[in-house]
Amino acid sequence: xxxxxxxxxxxxxxxxxxxxxxxxxxxxxxxTRINIWPIQVITMGSxxxxxxxxxxxxxxxxxxxxxxxxxxxxxxxxxxxxxGYSILTSKILxxxxxxxxxxxxxxxxxxxxxxRINDFDKIFQMAKExxxxxxxxxxxxxxxxxxxxxxxxxYFCITISRVAIRNKxxxxxxxxxxxxxxxxxxxxxxxxxxxxxxxxxKVNVLTPQSFLQLNQYANVTASPAISFNIAYCIFDFITxxxxxxxxxxxxxHKMDI
Amino acid sequence: MDSVLKVSNLTKTYFKKSAxxxxxxxxxxxxxxxxxxxxxxxxxxxxxxxxxILKESSGEILIDGKAPGVYTKSIVSYLPDLxxxxxxxxxxxxxxxxKDFYSDFDVDKAKDLLIFMxxxxxxxxxxxxxxxxxxxxxxLVLSRKAKLYLLDEPLGGVDxxxxxxxxxxxxxxxxxxxxxxxxxxxxxxxxxxxxxxAFISEGKIxxxxxxxxxxxxxxMSIDELYREVFK
Numbered sequence: 256x257x258x259x260x261x262x263x264x265x266x267x268x269x270x271x272x273x274x275x276x277x278x279x280x281x282x283x284x285x286x287t288r289i290n291i292w293p294i295q296v297i298t299m300g301s302x303x304x305x306x307x308x309x310x311x312x313x314x315x316x317x318x319x320x321x322x323x324x325x326x327x328x329x330x331x332x333x334x335x336x337x338x339g340y341s342i343l344t345s346k347i348l349x350x351x352x353x354x355x356x357x358x359x360x361x362x363x364x365x366x367x368x369x370x371r372i373n374d375f376d377k378i379f380q381m382a383k384e385x386x387x388x389x390x391x392x393x394x395x396x397x398x399x400x401x402x403x404x405x406x407x408x409x410y411f412c413i414t415i416s417r418v419a420i421r422n423k424x425x426x427x428x429x430x431x432x433x434x435x436x437x438x439x440x441x442x443x444x445x446x447x448x449x450x451x452x453x454x455x456x457k458v459n460v461l462t463p464q465s466f467l468q469l470n471q472y473a474n475v476t477a478s479p480a481i482s483f484n485i486a487y488c489i490f491d492f493i494t495x496x497x498x499x500x501x502x503x504x505x506x507x508h509k510m511d512i
Numbered sequence: 513m514d515s516v517l518k519v520s521n522l523t524k525t526y527f528k529k530s531a532x533x534x535x536x537x538x539x540x541x542x543x544x545x546x547x548x549x550x551x552x553x554x555x556x557x558x559x560x561x562x563x564x565i566l567k568e569s570s571g572e573i574l575i576d577g578k579a580p581g582v583y584t585k586s587i588v589s590y591l592p593d594l595x596x597x598x599x600x601x602x603x604x605x606x607x608x609x610x611k612d613f614y615s616d617f618d619v620d621k622a623k624d625l626l627i628f629m630x631x632x633x634x635x636x637x638x639x640x641x642x643x644x645x646x647x648x649x650x651x652l653v654l655s656r657k658a659k660l661y662l663l664d665e666p667l668g669g670v671d672x673x674x675x676x677x678x679x680x681x682x683x684x685x686x687x688x689x690x691x692x693x694x695x696x697x698x699x700x701x702x703x704x705x706x707x708x709x710a711f712i713s714e715g716k717i718x719x720x721x722x723x724x725x726x727x728x729x730x731x732m733s734i735d736e737l738y739r740e741v742f743k
Contacts, residue, residue: 258612266600330596333565335613336586421526507582512565 259345271353275360278308282364298368305361312357316350317409324417329512339507350406385465389458404495411498418509445487452486514541516660516691522571524557531557532715542688544705547695548738549712555695559662563590576659589658593665595645597637604633610652622655643674650678654685661692667701675701700735709734711741
């Protein structure tokens with residue numbers, strides 16, 4: 256599996272370098288607008304560059320997956336003595352590494368711009384005191400989980416469509432159709448689960464002190480916590496595991512190249 | 513004799529079209545088998561199934577006693593009839609790639625073969641002509657110490673001089689411990705390689721046997737026999 260990651264990264268490091276250079280170039284262009292545009296606009300621009308880079312990496316990884324399933328390189332990949340889960344995990348980890356590299360660089364510029372906003376230190380200190388450690392861990396985990404979930408879900412749709420339909424054009428359209436259909440079914444199931452099992456756990460996102468301050472200041476009586484429906488979370492994990500296992504199985508046993 | 517590949521009543525259909533129908537074949541250790549037939553006769557389909565990249569509709573295929581899967585991929589060296597290397601690769605990247613994924617890959621043998629084929633390691637895959645690509649792919653495939661080699665049209669689109677080089681490379685690097693299936697319709701150029709031949713037509717074996725015995729029995733070369741069978 257590590258070799259698969261090595262060659263995925265080795266093969267496309269130039270494209271990744273071009274993307275990183277584009278991020279730096281765009282941010283340097285934004286720097287030339289300092290004292291001309293409001294710093295908030297520059298920060299927003301920098302944030303948009305980071306967001307666009309994440310989307311590019313995401314779409315790029317999906318197209319690389321498509322290439323291996325529909326293109327000639329599939330002969331190279333699928334004749335390797337590799338398990339289906341190794342192939343899938345390597346694709347996910349490669350995407351994750353690329354996304355991390357791009358986001359570290361893009362977000363550094365955004366944070367730098369944020370630091371130039373008046374009272375940033377005060378705002379930062381306030382956020383540090385207000386947000387609980389659980390909130391930070393949860394936020395990070397949730398972002399990574401959502402990214403990986405979406406990627407595996409899309410890989411699943413591409414794979415089942417590839418196995419069911421040999422024709423390249425119809426197959427790609429079939430992947431989109433299956434994505435829409437499965438998303439609708441999952442949405443309905445989620446709603447049904449939420450109404451049937453309303454039990455939830457609460458995770459505090461604000462520290463008790465900041466919650467009290469917020470209550471006094473804004474006269475609110477809201478909870479300092481976010482609710483997580485237990486059944487919904489379990490169902491979400493189960494669907495993620497199912498998508499991963501089915502895709503791995505199809506890659507190893509059912510691919511017709 | 514040890515059977516490396518055993519195919520029994522193998523069928524592959526694509527919707528209504530049948531590529532293989534009740535195909536039987538046995539390849540023993542140390543033999544080079546020529547799988548001969550016109551375009552669309554089912555040769556590539558059989559090799560793809562044996563290579564583990566196509567699933568049979570019914571029947572059985574066993575390689576070293578196992579159904580195609582991760583294990584068989586580690587002992588089968590498959591040469592497809594197209595360029596399957598990544599565009600970003602140079603020849604030395606391709607060598608490194610095979611070395612990393614196949615424990616039976618012999619780097620020294622690959623380097624010797626590259627010299628024999630007249631290929632330079634630092635050339636980009638995209639800069640190679642069809643003949644050079646065929647030589648490179650064959651170098652990679654033959655540099656493995658595999659139990660079964662599957663060569664799909666190794667002479668397709670290659671000029672006569674390169675054909676000779678490719679055939680010489682196969683003969684020089686073939687080991688008695690291995691078996692090989694070579695598909696082709698350019699029979700005349702390659703028939704000296706074959707220990708056994710199987711003529712395939714519409715997904716079935718039309719005629720098969722020991723190459724030398726068939727020549728003696730029918731009083732004609734394998735190429736002439738090919739023309740006779742498929743006329």
